[in-house]
Each structure stands twice: as C-alpha cells, then as structure tokens.
Amino acid sequence: MRKLVLIPVAMALALSPYFAQSIPAWSQETQETMAKAAALTVNVAKPEVLVWPVRIPASGRLAAWHEATLAAEVSGMKIIEVNAEVGSTVKKGDLLVKFAAESAQAALEQQQAAVEKAEADLDQATADADRARGLTDSGALSKQQTTEYLITERKAKATLFSEKAALEAAQLTLNQTKVYAVDDGVISSRTASLGDVVTAGEELFKLIRQNRIEWKAELPIKRLFDVKEGTRALIPTPIGDVHGEVRLVAPTASTDNGRVIVYVSLHPEVDMPQPKTGMLVSGYFELDQTDALTVPAAAVTLKDGFSYVFVLNPNDQTSVMRKRVEIGRRQDDRVEIMSGVENSDQVVMSGGAFLADGSTVRVEALGASAEKEEAK
Template sequence: MLACSAPLLAQQPTAVIAARASLMPWSDPLSSLGTLRADESVTLSATVTETVRELNFQDGQAVVADRLLVRLADDEAQANLRAAEAQRDERRNAVNRLSQLQDRNLAPRADVEDARARLRQIEAEIQALEAQLADYRIHAPFDGVVGFRNVSVGTLVTPGTELVTLDKLDVMKLDFTLPEIALGQIAPGLPLTATSAAYPDTIFEGEIASIGTRVDPTSRSVTVRAELDNPALRLRPGMLMNVEVLREPREALVIPESALIPEGRRQYVLVLDEADQYRVARREIAIGARREGEVEVLDGLSADDLVVAHGTERVRDGQPARLLGILDDDTSVPELLRQDRERDAINDEEVGG
C-alpha cells in the first residue's frame, strides 16, 4: 500500500458577500394616485363688449401681480369721464359762487344746499365711470404664468370671452384619495413623495396640507390635499402623480431582505465575526416592515453588525467565511463577483509563472 506523501489540502472558507446593519430613515408608505392643481388659477375674461386694443404678454410668460395684460378700446368711456369731470368743475364753481353770496346774505341757503347736492351727485357718477374704465383693463391678480394667447389686437370680445389663463406654479396642490381606515394615521404636516411619468428619475417631496371634511359614502375614501414645491416650474396642473404618504417616519435598523433565512414564522440571519476570520454565527431576529429589497430589524442586531447578504445557503453556523465585499450604495453583487474573478485570474497567472 502506498502512503500519501502530500498533506491533505485544507478546505477553503466559503466566499460570501455581506452587508452592514444600518440606521436609516424609514416609514410605512400609503400609496395613491393624485392630480396636480395650481396653487392659484384663474381664467381672465372680458366683462364688456369692445375690441382689443393692447396685448401685453407672450405665451407662457411669467408676470407679476397688477401687470396690465389686456387693454380694451375705451374711447367712449374716456369721453364720458371727461364730460363728467367738466360738469363737476362747473358745479363746484357754482357751489363756490353761491357760498360767497350766502355769506353776504344775497343767496338763500336752500340754493347752496341744492348746488352741493348736485356736486356730490356728479362726483358719484365720476366714481362709477372710473370703476367702469377698470373693466377695460385686465391686470394680473397675482404672480404667475400666463397661458396661450387666443385673441389678437382688434378682436371684438363680449362679456364672458376668455382672454387668458393665469396659474401660480411655484407651489402645486396635489389632490388624492385614501381609504377611510387611514384617517387615524394621517395628519397635516405628514411628509410624502410623488413621482410622475414625465420625470421618472425625479422624486418630488411635499407634505399634507389639509384633509377633506367628508368621506365619500360610495368609495369610502377621503380626499387629501398636499403641497409640493415647484421652483423649476416642471410640474403642470392636471398631471397624474404617484403618491406615497410616509406614515410613522422614524429611524430604523435596516438590512437587505436577501439576508433573511425564514423558518416557519421565525427569521434568522448569519452574522460575521470580523475579529475571528469572519466566522459565521446564526442568530434569530425580529423584523418589522419591508420595502423593496430591504427589511426593518426590530430586535437581534445592532448597528454596524455584518450579516451575510449573498451565500447564506453555502455557509453554516460556526464556519469561517471568505468575504468578497460589503454591499453599499456604490457597489453591487455583480461588481463584487467580477472583482473576485479578476483576483483569481491574477493569482493563477502568478502561480503558473
């Protein structure tokens, strides 16, 4: 019988990829679909029948409050005002003459009072004419962005003719519905996030501003209104938004969902001892909520504990492990595996050389 002259090769530790238990913001989201509305929105219309004299805006232009947007022809109204002002001057002179005569007892007091009454009457008529003149000038009631210009200079407009829309877009209102069972879990000020198909890589943040006072008896849902900042004016009224209300925001201990080893109703993880050759220790934990790829740990782990995230099926309790890398925001499983293959290739070349 031949004796084996070479010692048996020691079994290499099993390669694993790990992740650290980390404290990070967490919440239990409520999902819904919502529709955007402008913070302030108005359609400016004509209130008189007249032709357009001036248009002082361009499509999509940002304007400030009180800016003159549209001026209608007001020649007749201006003429009526000038005639009334001339009549006021005449009656004021009459009042002054009669007052002087009365001071010398040359005019009855009743004539003076009648003249003053006629003066007050014409002054009231002037105020009415000035108010009517305001109808010929359309000003922006607030800061905002105008819509399309659908009329031209010279167009004859009548009362109710829509001249231009104006929307305040720096803050948007987002209306959505939630089931009535969520009423006890939401309140004004609760944060939320919203996404749109138009900007799939952008998350818009906001908070609940108000909650409807009535529950729809058919759908058993309540309308909620949130506010989203829109400094770049990318959001538009009428857009459909995917909404997630962040219930119970808190800081939670989080690990990758792939680290879990379920057994019935219990959950286990494999913890690596960094001081002892990454030796594996099986540990039972209590978990809370889950979200895509992650799970909240309620008990059994501490922050910075190192757990096996990939390779749990190949290692056993008490065995040492070979750490290929630690997952984080800048690394991925395929990248770590590629780096390990490159290291093996370099080692093989060195041994062969």
C-alpha cells in the first residue's frame, strides 16, 4: 500500500515542470480568443467642423404687448347691452357695453334747465348793474346800492359758470353710459354680464392691444452681454418656427432667481395660429455664426451627470479610451464639443453605452470625414 501511494506522487512531481509551462500559454491564448470574440464592432470618425449660429437658449411665458383694462366709470347703472365676447376682434371706437341711461338723461335735462335759469338771473343782474353804473355820477343811487348791484352781477356770473360746469359733468356721465374699445385688438377677458349693476372702477373687459403677443424670455445676467435690442429670436413649434426680435431688455433683475426679462416682439407667419398668452415656451436667441467642432449626438453618453465620448486608442487601434467632454450647441442630430476632444481623435460614432474605458473593439470602417483626412 505504501508503494502505491508513493508512485503517483513521484510521477506528479516529475511532470510538474511540463504543466507549469503549458497551462499559462493555454490561458493567454484562450483569453485573447475570448476577447476578440467579445469585441464590439464600432464605426469611428474624426469630429467635423461646421459653421453654426451661436444660439442662447431661454424660456419664458407669452404675454400681451399691452393689455388695456376697460372699466365702468359710473356707479349704480345697469348693463342693458353687451356686444363683445372673449376672443372677439374689435376696432377702436366699437361699442362694447351700454348702460341704462334714463337717470343720466334726466339729470342732464335738469341741469340744462338750471343753466337757463342762471343765464336769466345773470341777464337781470347785468341790467341792474348797468343802470347802477349809469347813475353813479348823478347821485340817484347811493354807493351802497350801486355796490350791491355790482356784487349781484358777479354772483350771477359765478352761478352761471358753476351751472355750466355741472352741465358738462352731466353730459360726461351720460357719455359714460357707453363703453367703447380704446384700440384695435382682441378681447382677452370679459366680466360684464347683462343685467349687472356696476360700480365705478369695476372691470368689464381686458383688451390685447393690436393683438400683439410678445415673449418674456428669462436670461441670466452673464448672457445679457450678447443680447440687445434688435437681436433675432426664434421659438420652435410643431407647426413651424415663430420668429421675433428683442424689443426691450428689462433694466432690473428678478429678486427671486436673479434672471432678467427680455421682451421679444413676435412675428408669426400669416397662415400660423396666433400664439396664446400665458403659455410657457422655450426658444433661443440667434447671434453671429462661428465654427463648431461637432460629433453625432449618438456618440455622447451620460454618466453621473457628465458627458463622455469614446475615442480609438491611437497606440493599438483595437481599444477605446473614454474622454469627458463639455457639450455646447445642438443642431439636428449633431452636438458641439466645447472641450475634451481633439480634431485628430477617432470618435466612436455610436454604441458608447456598451463600452468601458479600455474596452477592446473591432473597427468596421472609418467615417467619411476620417477617410477624407486619410486621403489627404
């Protein structure tokens, strides 16, 4: 039994050098074969330099250029006619609301009678004063009587003046029983209802003057150096782009978020629906065109809040390196690389989500831009 145990052990010891030499060689070959089999086939190309406009993104709400409030100027009168609804297009001077005017008309007629009486009183006082002035030197009237006639004349003139002012006020009240549009535009709000008894100052309508809508875009202060009056703006929509230009940059910043409102006058196409106030929209301001180092958007991957691209290792051409990049403008299916990638880098065009730093890859074909560079 002791011999049977010793013989296999001795044989193992004798053969160990051969195993030590063959096993590592077999493992390395297997690993290379497995790595090649698992390598991801990728397309690579050099970044492409394109001429793009500089765009500053922004967002904000659509609002009326000017919104006029039409309110009642009289109290205690009943609405007997309403001629506009929300969305109605009106012209300056159109009758919108009419109040019951009977009481105002009666007050006007009463005041007209008061004016006529004051005129008659003034005529009488003037005649008496003229006689007194004519008899001053004759001594027929005392100075006291003459003075009383002259004072009566002055009082009659003042009374007539007051009654005429009251007549104008009564006429104004009668005129205010009708409310007219103060400008061309569109009715955006209506609170006037038939039969309502209003008070002075009560809102009846709101009117978007000239139907002009503008974009109140919000920008951080650091971007205001590029945006000024006349700068072009664009708001993409599903039915087409709405163009505009900066009308005014607010002189103050918001105390809530530190942003500044930029007022943009919009110029929608004739066949496009009119933009609606209150909508929150996103767009951008267009500045001068500059060169942009671009790659396909599919080449950029996101991880932990940062952007990365994979480039072909220039030393072996069979593995990739991950590079952190800063992205800028976007246009169609391409994105601008602000930093992190050189013009000569061979960038993996897509599939970066399946790669890691140092991954082995097979290059299927160089991108068009890379082939052009090699042809040179």
